Amino acid sequence: EVQLVESGGGLIQPGGSLRLSCAASGLTVTSNYMSWVRQAPGKGLEWVSIVYSGGSTYYADSVKGRFTVSRDNSKNTLFLQMNSLRPEDTAVYYCARGGGPYGDYPYFDFWGQGTLVTVSS
């Protein structure tokens, strides 16, 4: 059974940094396309970033240059390093696995329960 468990959220002041973790079981993080998706309070889903199994990374324009996605094979964990945080980054952050049979893994078939990040002074 696949399980994704996020942690690391909390209250942080604008301009601060935070690192989120997503501990995986039932799948190997480095063998999958792993994404971060966020949802601001009362708003819709927004894709944030992805790391491909080969190591390539991609980001939404809203976080490019501020957020960095990485992974630790020994811990089977996905990370999101968030720097220069802004109030508009306030959201529940989900990690999700890319699914699909054709190699581009375009959808998300497994999701964690999310961790809340609040950016406020």
Added chain:
Amino acid sequence: SYVLTQPPSVSVAPGKTARITCGGNNIGSKNVHWYQQKPGQAPVLVMYYDTDRPSGIPERFSGSNSGNTATLTISRVEAGDEADYYCQVFDSSSDGRVFGGGTKLTVL
């Protein structure tokens, strides 16, 4: 970047058919995926590659995609179908993933 447009809300009586649309420029040339999200819960994949249902999703859920509109159809709607629904595509120009704004389905 690619934009997906959904109606903010759709209402339907129990037992009737709900159709939730997702508009995008020539979206028929893309593969569309759909998620259901209930309050306080993570999203759940309910349709992928336009018309494929994951295991465990009722046959009442179906999808279509043509031209500039993709549609998620829920037949014989039940109270338990009340949720937010999101469409999503892969944007090959940026290797990004794009979500629609979401549609709140209300069962009257």
